[in-house]
Amino acid sequence: MAGMWQCQVVTSASTAGAVRQGSLRELNLAVVLRRIAAADRPPSRAELAARTGLTRATVSAVVDDLIAGRLVVEAEPAPRTGAGRPARGLLLAADGPAGLGLEVNVDYLAACVVDLTGTVRHHLVRRADLRPASPADALARLAALAAEARAAAVRDGLTLAGAALAVPGLVGDGGLVRLAPNLGWRDVDVPALLAGHPLAEPVDGVPPLVVDNEANLAALGELYATAPGPRSFLHVTGEIGIGAGIVLDGALYRGARGWSGEIGHFPVQPQGRPCRCGGQGCLERYAGQEAILAAAGLPGAELPADTAATRLADLAEGGDPATLAALADAGTALGVAVAGVVNLLDLDTVVLGGGYAPLAPWLRPPVVAEISRRVLTAAWSPVTVRPAVLGAQSAAVGGATSVVRRIVDRPVGWLTRTP
């Protein structure tokens, strides 16, 4: 709201369709459910009414719908408050819909199940070098892992409401992976390759699948895991490539075609090292995994991403001079890029995720230094730089959470779907 005074905030004016009679209930279901999800302790109907501005009567009716739809349950132990009839707390249901998060990466496959409360109920990881595997083969193995996760969810009485697949590459419309360089994928049509597998077809209770970039889903995971934390931030994922997820006002910014966040080719040294992208001096050539390993004098450029980060962290912990210097240089390059982004987008939080998370103790100081050198507004309000709270494989968790988060944001979609 800066730059504005006498500022009228508009309450959700959609450019899309008209607001029909039923939309009222649809919107209020979302308002109440979001409030329940965001509360730190189970709120009562009366409290929700006071907070939202709705009547207690309306809140009761809305809550009845939510309970009937298995999205909300009443907390059994009534929390003793002062005088008066004791309130019945409302909680998100832990045994209702759940989300399935999947990830295919260079050296592992992952699947996880997250319930409506955001709890990770299952998390399966299979290490495997997938670079030699064909896309069809990799996806077949992923489907098997997904079936395993789904069976575990069913055993818990959960209903999978959808699935999200994280891939390290550019994703186009319809689940088409245009390019995933480190996997060696190009124009891989994921739904087509999964045809026949239960994941791909929305029959029965089987969910449809959305495919997204791993950096995007990791950023969403961070958003949900830190709620109510900052609602706008930059989430930088350092792997072989460097990706950024941009969260603006609580929503992931995807860009015109869904390809936002390409920070790896930010020019940190325009006359510097040539890059395979055709440019020169790209960030990736200074703060990418291979560049850091090379600068630290480590041979294994073929190391798995998290192994590489752990190796570097161990060496830095031990005070290895070459590693410390490599990390300082990488942090400076990263700081130049991050400062540029912060200047452009006026963000107050930067999250170091993926392989950068374990290296944050050494990367953070140079990043902070570059920010305070280059960001003009840093003098008025500081920029927070911190490691991601979710560690590696946060993309799968973020994807699964985004599935259930969609239900919280628009519960009518779930309510009208269940028999």
Place this chain on the structure above:
Amino acid sequence: MAGMWQCQVVTSASTAGAVRQGSLRELNLAVVLRRIAAADRPPSRAELAARTGLTRATVSAVVDDLIAGRLVVEAEPAPRTGAGRPARGLLLAADGPAGLGLEVNVDYLAACVVDLTGTVRHHLVRRADLRPASPADALARLAALAAEARAAAVRDGLTLAGAALAVPGLVGDGGLVRLAPNLGWRDVDVPALLAGHPLAEPVDGVPPLVVDNEANLAALGELYATAPGPRSFLHVTGEIGIGAGIVLDGALYRGARGWSGEIGHFPVQPQGRPCRCGGQGCLERYAGQEAILAAAGLPGAELPADTAATRLADLAEGGDPATLAALADAGTALGVAVAGVVNLLDLDTVVLGGGYAPLAPWLRPPVVAEISRRVLTAAWSPVTVRPAVLGAQSAAVGGATSVVRRIVDRPVGWLTRTP
């Protein structure tokens, strides 16, 4: 808070309040009015009903409200169509509310009046070197110009619904100008200095004032002037400093504190020329007005912004080698920065505004070249680079338009305000 009238999509994770009964009409007023504003020819009630999904009965009721509130008029000459009762076209009223746009810049003051249809009804410009003037003096002269514009609007039967002031600097909450380096302003409290002047106090029919960055308002002006054009783009304003307005999905992105768009200190040459910001090799030192003039061998670094741009354009037109080389270098530097932004935000349109607009014929080629070199996704879909359709002083027009645009986006605010 991201923005003043940023269109919130209903399904977004907004913490907004509850939807009451009256909100229904409020939202539908906006839906119908926006549809009328966006139509290329005056739509009938029946057509609006079909497009929005509302009933004809509802649309009629809504339109009655809008006509009663002087926001909409019926087009008199009924456009002859085929058989059946002829439709009565609906238009935005040209004699209802209007917006006042103001601009204070280094070498001129401007005021303009824009009516609801987006037509610029009046545009007053006073050339004056404002650098020696005190903020209070500059604002007093601006207030006189505003009064003149207001009188002209009243003569046309227009009602000013609000005013927006563009300043070349960082604007904080409450209309506080934190820093406007080229004006020599620091922590200037605009509303306080205007106290007593009719602009500042919302008495009578006199509008309240919002203060905003000139690059932001210029970008909004471009958005409205090109509608229905691209809904996401980067608008780069080249003056003494370089500012960027970021429009994402039809709304100006303001950043966490309203200070987004600082592109002038994008690192195009990290080991390059030192900059007054403390960094090195900032874009401003290569593509700012002073840098271009110096490289072209022009002495007058003190030239007014538009004069400087015109001078350079004239010289380039005449084939002056030094000027052509200076513009090529500036374009390359600009292209490096723009490519970084496009990579990050996945935008498909870049607009060269302000002083860059007349120089676009020479700046565009190197910018395009850098984009195609450095933007990975450019291969799949091209990035458009073009000059701004509004010339200089577009910020005042953008500000005035933003005032009336706010009414279109939330007509209930106007309807409940008129006696």
Place this chain on the structure above:
DNA sequence: CCATTTAATTCAACCGCTGAACAAATCGCG
């Protein structure tokens, strides 16, 4: 001149929120 066609209005029905009254459940005090 009348059937046809499309536009706009009217009106009873209905949906969902409101506000107030009422029932439920617990605490505090005598």
Place this chain on the structure above:
DNA sequence: CGCGATTTGTTCAGCGGTTGAATTAAATGG
């Protein structure tokens, strides 16, 4: 132990606003 105070949650008439169909309005075409 009992009764008022207090707060929660539900019930119900009322009402704003949309819906859908019927009705009126105003043109074209044979």
